[in-house]
Every structure is written in C-alpha cells, then in structure tokens.
Amino acid sequence: MAERTVGLEHGLTNYGDRDFSLYLRRSFARSMGYSRSMLAKPVVGIAYTSSGFNNCHRHFPELLDAVKRGVLAAGALPIEFPTISLGEVFLSPTSLKYRNLMSIDTEEMIRAQPMDAVVLMGGCDKTVPAQLMGAVSAGRPAIMLVAGPMMTGRHRGERLGACTDCRRFWARYRAGAVDDAEIAEVEGQLAVTAGTCAVMGTASTMACLAEALGMILPGTAAIPAVHADRLRAAEATGAAAVRMIGSDRTPERIISAKSMENALRVLLALGGSTNAVIHLTAIAGRAGVKVSLDRINELSDSTPVLVNLKPVGNGYMEDFAAAGGMGVLMRELAPLLHLDCMTVTGETLGERLAADDKSWIDRSIIAAREQPFEPQGGLVALFGNLAPGGAILKRSAADAKLFEHEGRAVVFSSLADLAARVDDPALEVAPNDILVLQNAGPNAPEAMPEAGYLPIPKKLAQSGVKDMIRVSDARMSGTAFGTIVLHVTPDSASGGPLGLVRNGDRVRLSIKARRIDLMVEDAEMNKRAAVARPAPPKPERGYARLYAQEILGADAGCDFAFLRPAPRR
Ligand code: FES
Numbered sequence: 001m002a003e004r005t006v007g008l009e010h011g012l013t014n015y016g017d018r019d020f021s022l023y024l025r026r027s028f029a030r031s032m033g034y035s036r037s038m039l040a041k042p043v044v045g046i047a048y049t050s051s052g053f054n055n056c057h058r059h060f061p062e063l064l065d066a067v068k069r070g071v072l073a074a075g076a077l078p079i080e081f082p083t084i085s086l087g088e089v090f091l092s093p094t095s096l097k098y099r100n101l102m103s104i105d106t107e108e109m110i111r112a113q114p115m116d117a118v119v120l121m122g123g124c125d126k127t128v129p130a131q132l133m134g135a136v137s138a139g140r141p142a143i144m145l146v147a148g149p150m151m152t153g154r155h156r157g158e159r160l161g162a163c164t165d166c167r168r169f170w171a172r173y174r175a176g177a178v179d180d181a182e183i184a185e186v187e188g189q190l191a192v193t194a195g196t197c198a199v200m201g202t203a204s205t206m207a208c209l210a211e212a213l214g215m216i217l218p219g220t221a222a223i224p225a226v227h228a229d230r231l232r233a234a235e236a237t238g239a240a241a242v243r244m245i246g247s248d249r250t251p252e253r254i255i256s257a258k259s260m261e262n263a264l265r266v267l268l269a270l271g272g273s274t275n276a277v278i279h280l281t282a283i284a285g286r287a288g289v290k291v292s293l294d295r296i297n298e299l300s301d302s303t304p305v306l307v308n309l310k311p312v313g314n315g316y317m318e319d320f321a322a323a324g325g326m327g328v329l330m331r332e333l334a335p336l337l338h339l340d341c342m343t344v345t346g347e348t349l350g351e352r353l354a355a356d357d358k359s360w361i362d363r364s365i366i367a368a369r370e371q372p373f374e375p376q377g378g379l380v381a382l383f384g385n386l387a388p389g390g391a392i393l394k395r396s397a398a399d400a401k402l403f404e405h406e407g408r409a410v411v412f413s414s415l416a417d418l419a420a421r422v423d424d425p426a427l428e429v430a431p432n433d434i435l436v437l438q439n440a441g442p443n444a445p446e447a448m449p450e451a452g453y454l455p456i457p458k459k460l461a462q463s464g465v466k467d468m469i470r471v472s473d474a475r476m477s478g479t480a481f482g483t484i485v486l487h488v489t490p491d492s493a494s495g496g497p498l499g500l501v502r503n504g505d506r507v508r509l510s511i512k513a514r515r516i517d518l519m520v521e522d523a524e525m526n527k528r529a530a531v532a533r534p535a536p537p538k539p540e541r542g543y544a545r546l547y548a549q550e551i552l553g554a555d556a557g558c559d560f561a562f563l564r565p566a567p568r569r
Helices: 018-030 059-074 095-110 129-138 162-174 180-187 202-213 228-244 257-270 275-286 293-302 315-322 325-336 349-354 417-423 457-460 523-531 542-550
Strands: 043-048 076-082 117-122 142-146 152-153 156-158 379-382 390-394 404-412 433-436 470-471 484-489 508-512 515-518
Touching: 018 433, 043 059, 043 095, 043 228, 059 076, 059 117, 059 228, 095 129, 095 275, 117 129, 117 228, 129 142, 129 202, 129 275, 142 202, 142 228, 162 457, 180 433, 202 257, 202 275, 202 325, 202 379, 257 275, 257 293, 257 390, 293 379, 315 325, 325 349, 404 417, 417 457
Parallel strands: 043 076, 043 117, 117 142, 404 433, 433 470, 470 484
Antiparallel strands: 152 156, 379 390, 390 484, 404 508, 508 515
C-alpha cells in the first residue's frame, strides 16, 4: 500500500526532483529552529487573521498560543500563516467587497502550503464566511475557531454593547436628546474588550451558524472573547484539528443541503442578521448547494424565535453564553433539525446534542420551543415586481404597524444623493412615505454597503418618528433594526426595477403576501427603462476590476462567478 503523504511532504515546490524538494524544504524549515523529528510530524496549519486594523481580533496572539498548545499535545506540528483580515469598520467602501478576496487568499494558502488539516481563526463579520468559503473550496480537513463576543461596557448605570447601542445613541444624538459631551462618553463604552460585536449582529450570527453547520467545536460559538473558556476552546480546537487528519471530514462534506437547512433554522430562531442569508448562500454555493428564498419563507413560518438578544430583544452575547448557548438552543430546535449531519468532531449533530448536559437554562434569554418569544422566524423573503429576484426583511426587528402599507416613494438615487439631501429641511417627506435608496447593491461602485438602514430624515426624527419603511438594494448591519427591505434583486446598477422608481410613485409592502410592489403600469416602466442611464464604466485595473467583472447578485450570495464549482456533468 502506498504511504500516506504527511506534513511537509504535501505539495512540494517543483524543482523536477522530489527528494531534492523535500530536502530543501526541510533545510529551510530547520532555519526556524525546528528539530528533524518535529518536522516529520503531521502539520496543522492555522489561518491567522490578527491585524492592527481589526480590533475584534486583538486577542488572537493569546488564542494562537492556546491552539498551538492543543496541536502539539495531540502530536502534530502547528504552523500559523497570515491571510487577509477584514476589520469591519476600517474598510472602505465596505468589508463585503473584500470577503471574496479573503476567501481566495484562504483557499489558495491552504492548498499551496503543506498542511494535513487547518484551523481557521476568524470572527469579525466577513472573516468567518470568507474562511468557510475558502475552506470549502480548498477541500482539506478544517475546523474553525471564532473570536468570541466582546463583553459589555457601562454608561450611567446602563449596559452598552456594539453596535445596537451605537445606533440607538446616535439616533438620540441626531434627534437632539443626547449632547456632544454624552455622545463622546458613550463612544468610549461601546466596545470595551477584544472580540466581536456584543449583540446578535452579523459576527455573532455567523459564529452561531458555524456551530450549527458543525464547523466549530460544540458549545464554543458564544464564549466571550476574554473568558478563560475561550482559551480552553482554542486548545481543544487545536487538538481536534489533529484528530481530523486523514479523515474525510472536509468542509465540503460537512456543509451539505441538510446542514445548511439546520443553519437557516438556527438563523431564524436567533432572529439573526440579514447578512447571514448572503453569506450562507455563498458558502453553500461553494459546496454546490442552493439556498432558496422560497425555502427560507417555509422554514420561517415553522421556526419560532427563541433567543432574546439585541437588536431584536434585550440581552447580549455574554448572556446567551451564560444562558446555555448554542447547545441549549439547538436542543430546543432538535425536532426541526437534521440530526444525522456530520460535525468536525466526527459525531453527528444528534450525538453532539445528546452529550450536551446543560440542565440550568436562563429562560429569559433562550425560550422553550413551546413558549417562544415569537411564533415565527425573524426573516422573511419578499418578491413582487420591485424585487423579482427577491429581497429580505427582518420581521423581528420591524414595526408590525408597517407590515401592510402603501406609501409615496421618496427616492435617493445614490449614497451620495442620500448623504446630501436626507437632512435637508426642504426635503419633501412625511412619516407615511417610503424611503427608497438606489444604486447601493453589489454592482454599484460602493459594493453593497450596510447603508440599507437609511436614517430617518432629521426633521421627522426630531418630531418623534422612530421607524419608516425603507427599501434598497443595500445590506443592513446585523445590529440595526427597523422596517427595512434589503438586498432587492436584481440591483439598480445591473438594471433592476428598483432603479426605475421615481419620486412620488406608490410602493406597496405586504408581509402577508410576501411582496414588495411598485404601483406603476408596465408601459410606463418600459418607457423609463428605455431611457435609463448607461451602466458606469468598469474599473480599469486591480481587484476592483475583478470584482466588477465577476460579482454575482445577492441571490448567489455575492460570490464571484469563477469561484463557484463547475456544474457537475
Ligand atoms: Fe468586528 Fe462588529 S466590528 S464584529
């Protein structure tokens, strides 16, 4: 029987002489002080994403030590390698633009370097989906370790956490209820430790979904970043990676149509971030699995909201961890889940849940399935003539009084137009109007920023208006709330009907009918389409050009066309 390739023998640099390549590789590796016996061991690569531009990962040096400890104790050699890191608030125009770049980096570095298994260290918003997408495509045994959430800060007796409270205080500041001195105080209390945003935003949602998919160790999604348990989880992750060596537990096997459906169930029960729909679609797409918005609606109708965290509820991720975390949530959901799905440990999801022994559960944070916080899931997909390819609304974060509503469109043609006019006292706008933002989707130069949470025009905010229907092809931060229709597909910049809405048109939203419609005759729409502005010129070079050429719509997870697997013959 042929000997198995191990450790540094993988993927040798090609000098036309295999033995020479290995000898040379070992000799350079020994320059780093490794002994020959250490270099004969299997290798666990660690995709390391510490960056001075990523506050959420600032504890990664300590976590890395713990992962390495786990790998060494289990008998393999840990070797970390850097990849791009995406610090959400430090990237322009938006981190989503670079998610696919990070996934390419992750995939190629896993494939090109000699490793038997890989630990993916991620956390901040786009890093988890980027790493999962890359790992699925790379096809090596992989396990993820997430950063864990921040702890909350304190302000005048109140707990604060990024970033629902960031928005809440900013809205109050815009309305004149908070002054300059207080907003400066708040600024220092919103993000007070290492880790990802403290609420059920995109990062927390994706961490929980990584656990639902079976890609991280059980019970580790919600452990706070600075808790000693997080270090123990890191050590255990390193050891688990060693046990995956030589197994068939590769991400493209763990991520299947069934595990994806489990993840969607969990997303709905969490009242999680709308961004997760895009990311799950992209991750699934790499494994050749399609996520359908119609199926999301079916699942939403039969999945209760069981978690009470901001922005939908009251708690923070530290409360979720203390309440029992993902094990408790998935045990509640068990009758709705596919329990035969494989996980990174080699157990099925059913076996993993049977081993969960949390007997004390904080029911103020995780409800029993029979007594949910909401009887139906947090997200709904909408269709209609304004969004033939679909759109998403976070029902659990919206005002139910606006669920069946027709109003006059107040249109902003771009992000620049929005910034220039939304607070203009002369803006003609009333509380019953519907704010429409165009050209903020994946094909726009701004690459689908989290601008779907359009601010309430200042003059309305100051008169006490807290929510209005807002419609766009943009995304929304997972930490935001409001009656907000997002991801309208096809987007304006690719010729979608959203780009044809004009000021004063009537728009109708019906959550019951799952529709968002423009009440304009087809003949008029065709006339407008005939004189529509030409698409902006494509960038001439660099990543921006690749992005413009390859970006797919929200219905394909905004992946790049050339990164999806070739259709099976
Ligand atoms: Fe990193 Fe929110 S800024 S998760």
